[in-house]
Amino acid sequence: MKIVLGRDGLAAAALEAAETAGTSPERLDIRPVHKASRGFVNDSTADVCELAIVTLLQAVAHGKPVALLPVTALGRHQHQTLVTLGEPGLAAVRGKTVGVRSWSQTTGVWLRGFLAEDYGIDLSEVDWITYEDGHVPEHTDPMWTKRAPEGSKLSADFLDGKLDYGIMGNELPSDDRIRTAVPDALSVAENWAGRKGFAPINHVVAINPDADAKAVLAIYDALAAEVRRDPAGLSPAGFEALRGPVTEVARYAFDQQVLPRAVSFDELVDATCDALGVSTARLG
Template identity: 65%
Template sequence: MKLVVGRDDLAAAALEAARTAGTEVERLDVRPVHKASRGFVNDAAVDVCELAVVTLLQAAAYDRPVVLLPVTTLVRAQHQTLVTMGNLSVRDLAGRSVGVRSWSQTTGVWLRGFLTEQYGVDLRTVDWTVYENGHVDSYQDPSWVRRAPEGAKLQADFLDGRLDYGIMGNELPADDRIRTAVPDALDAAAQWSARKGFTPVNHVIGVSEAAARENSTAICAMYDAIREMAAKDEGGSDPVGFDALRGPVAQVAAYALEQDVLPRAVDFDELVARSCAALGVPPARLGG
């Protein structure tokens, strides 16, 4: 099998577990890790792949042969990802320009969900600009979202003042002029998570249906190894298992449907059923 996982510790644990189970696995070094998602979802270029949770949801909605292995590789607060350089705040979005790398980018889906849920923003009153396609070939951005000209860059447009706001996570440039549009953003994120009972999930692990059927023992061993690592983590920040992932995945799926990121609703139990059918195991085997 071929594996793409960004974190070295998780990759090492998964490789050792699979090999102990009798399956040889090759790790491919793809950085940033999201660059592997398109080939995985559309062309089955790899067998086991870290990918954004919204990409996993889109793959299910468009009936791609991909299933969820219920482990998390990245969780983080998201309120701080809406940034500006002027005197604007989250309350001033109507009629203003906002850039985001891709409309289906998971960070953007979470942040726009907060905007509608907490701040009463009508997303269609905002001038949205996106810079890249999503990872699932069948998907098209909503008609009310504008595509940046060929060659334009989100960071440059933001820093040069062509955008009032940007939604940026890891790609946020270093510049002292930048500040969060949500006041006390990390406190707001902590309060949101306390109410919901979970932190936003960004990345999970997907498995091709073919690999799941052919290498179920090895893939379940990978799950066990990552679960054991999570149990030893004193912070306990990375949820593992269907029960642990139900809340955040169901929430981001609801946000994605509201934002025209998904063509239909994707229920969490559908993901559970697809995974268990491909792996030939009951939900309890994977923490559900």
């Protein structure tokens, strides 16, 4: 059984659980973990793989052999990911250039959802610049986005002033000039989560539907116990806990032409339960 998980603690828990369940697990130590996504989604190179939630939704929408194991491998607030070298504020976003690594990047989907829903910004009125494709090759970016010249780097273009704003999470460079475009972004994010009843999630755990069900269920139990120890409460596990954030980001993704069709949370639940031969309550 091949397993890809970015955090060493999660990987160790999964390996131990899979071995106890009677399989011979192997960790594919791919860093950064998102580099495993394309192979997993398109070529089934692993049985269990950490995956950005939007990549999973795209894979399902395009009929790839991928199912959700309801464990959050990475959850975080997102309002702080829109950054600028200018003055904080969103009034000037319309008509300005905003760079994002990929149109289907989960961080970008969340942030654009906030802009459209909470700030009334028509996304087609923004000059969006993307730097690479997503992990599902069938996807095509909207016609109103542009691709940066070959060889360009998002962080370099941003620091050089070629972009007015950038959407960046882990790839955010260290520079004292950088400001969050959303004033007091962390407080805004916490208020958003309080209003919605959940925080955004980035990475989940995905499975190949043909993977050994007994081992997958053992891995689920081990990982769920591990992430529920998160004192910040940003890594929910179980179908009930993931319903809110997954439904929300799926809606954002469809509205932004990241998905070719709507994907419902119940569709994900049914596919997983069918693959593992269990009831919804088993992974609740």
